[in-house]
Amino acid sequence: MKYCLLGEKLSHSYSKEIHEYLGLNYSLKEVSPCMIGDFAYSNEYCGYNVTIPYKKVIMNFLDEISDDARSIGAVNTVVIKNGKRYGYNTDVLGLNYTLLRKGISLSGKTVMVLGTGGASNAVRYVCEKSGAREIIIVGRTSPVNYQNCYEKTGVQVIFNATPVGMYPNVSESPIDLSKFKNLEAVIDLIYNPQKTELIKQAEELKIVNSNGLPMLVEQALCAEDLWLDKTHDNKLTEEVIAKISKDKLNVCLWGMPSCGKSTLGKLVAKELNREFFDLDEEIYKSTGKTPSEIINSEGEKVFRDIETKVLKQTVIKSRAVISLGGGAVIKEENRSIIKNNSVSVYVKRELCSLVTDGRPLSVAKGVETLYNERKSFYETADITVENNGDITVAVKEIIKQYETTCFEWSKP
Numbered sequence: 001m002k003y004c005l006l007g008e009k010l011s012h013s014y015s016k017e018i019h020e021y022l023g024l025n026y027s028l029k030e031v032s033p034c035m036i037g038d039f040a041y042s043n044e045y046c047g048y049n050v051t052i053p054y055k056k057v058i059m060n061f062l063d064e065i066s067d068d069a070r071s072i073g074a075v076n077t078v079v080i081k082n083g084k085r086y087g088y089n090t091d092v093l094g095l096n097y098t099l100l101r102k103g104i105s106l107s108g109k110t111v112m113v114l115g116t117g118g119a120s121n122a123v124r125y126v127c128e129k130s131g132a133r134e135i136i137i138v139g140r141t142s143p144v145n146y147q148n149c150y151e152k153t154g155v156q157v158i159f160n161a162t163p164v165g166m167y168p169n170v171s172e173s174p175i176d177l178s179k180f181k182n183l184e185a186v187i188d189l190i191y192n193p194q195k196t197e198l199i200k201q202a203e204e205l206k207i208v209n210s211n212g213l214p215m216l217v218e219q220a221l222c223a224e225d226l227w228l229d230k231t232h233d234n235k236l237t238e239e240v241i242a243k244i245s246k247d248k249l250n251v252c253l254w255g256m257p258s259c260g261k262s263t264l265g266k267l268v269a270k271e272l273n274r275e276f277f278d279l280d281e282e283i284y285k286s287t288g289k290t291p292s293e294i295i296n297s298e299g300e301k302v303f304r305d306i307e308t309k310v311l312k313q314t315v316i317k318s319r320a321v322i323s324l325g326g327g328a329v330i331k332e333e334n335r336s337i338i339k340n341n342s343v344s345v346y347v348k349r350e351l352c353s354l355v356t357d358g359r360p361l362s363v364a365k366g367v368e369t370l371y372n373e374r375k376s377f378y379e380t381a382d383i384t385v386e387n388n389g390d391i392t393v394a395v396k397e398i399i400k401q402y403e404t405t406c407f408e409w410s411k412p
Helices: 014-021 031-038 057-061 067-072 093-101 118-129 197-204 215-230 234-246 261-272 279-287 291-298 300-315 331-340 360-365 366-380 391-410
Strands: 002-007 025-030 047-052 077-081 083-089 110-114 134-138 156-159 185-188 208-210 250-254 275-278 320-321 342-348 383-385
Touching: 002 208, 014 025, 014 215, 025 134, 031 057, 047 093, 057 083, 057 291, 067 083, 067 093, 067 118, 077 215, 093 185, 093 208, 093 215, 110 118, 118 134, 156 383, 185 197, 197 208, 197 331, 215 234, 234 391, 250 391, 261 275, 261 279, 261 320, 261 391, 275 279, 279 291, 279 300, 279 320, 291 300, 300 320, 300 331, 331 342, 342 391, 383 391
Parallel strands: 002 025, 002 047, 110 134, 110 156, 156 185, 185 208, 250 320, 250 342, 275 320, 342 383
Antiparallel strands: 047 077, 077 083
């Protein structure tokens, strides 16, 4: 039996990995708008999920639609039985699960929903069913928009139901959370990257938050329940959340020049069966010059700008191990880029063991001075690993701490 995800552009989707992990024959099916009817009436699949921009239009081709889906005006799961097509909306179940695992109650709360599309309708439906006191919908041309929404000072819970901040435009954020002084919780329906700018700001403000991965996983499992006539438990949901979270996060190694980042990175990548990228090598591929050549001929500022550009292109990948240049993390923009979908590792080595050959900044400033300038930035890493002895021990420690960090991040 075959199943799939129906959409127009699906490069960002994790659905295939989720369903294949659970043993389903599942694929991504990109279909142009003019071919939706042909797809809907084909007999190729036993059921399918539906995503942007077809959650509403697919309703025109179904025989029966659940009450939830009809009230929301969107279908995200289609079940085909005995030649009939049944439409459901399991996003509602995914949203409810996300709220439950974070201990967020909407009863009596003032809720703000960013976005006016199908996802926004599902959020609004959940808010209504959960007894929210007031639901404020924010749209670009709505009465409450992204300019005047800050006047709603009593907002307690915010949902982002827009694609703003989603891969590949990961540096964007729909609003500034710091202007909502009564804010208690933030739910961003985006799951790629795992930490959007909105989620990172919520973390900085110490506001309860969740990305969209729990919702994605739970709605997927609920869809399988409908297709296969079964019932899953929360333990399975949490298992899949942890699995997908770990699989999609990069490992980014930083630290002083010659601390062993590249050597360690290659070994870690081999152990985890992942691609390895050395940022300095990626810069050379992009410019035809080594970092030393750029710094010596054009100056450090020009090099740092190039480094940021290449970093964006490299870190946006998932399931990679990436070794950064020694000074990459001194730039706040770079640290922010790394936090989107990476666990950062500070590789720490005794200064007396560091070499300066081919490293113009180490030569010009001296190793100790350079270290003192960068120390506070290095120490912002998620994990720290010593690399002063047996390198295999350091590799095992990186993997151990990485897996622990992924598990902690995926917990409720």
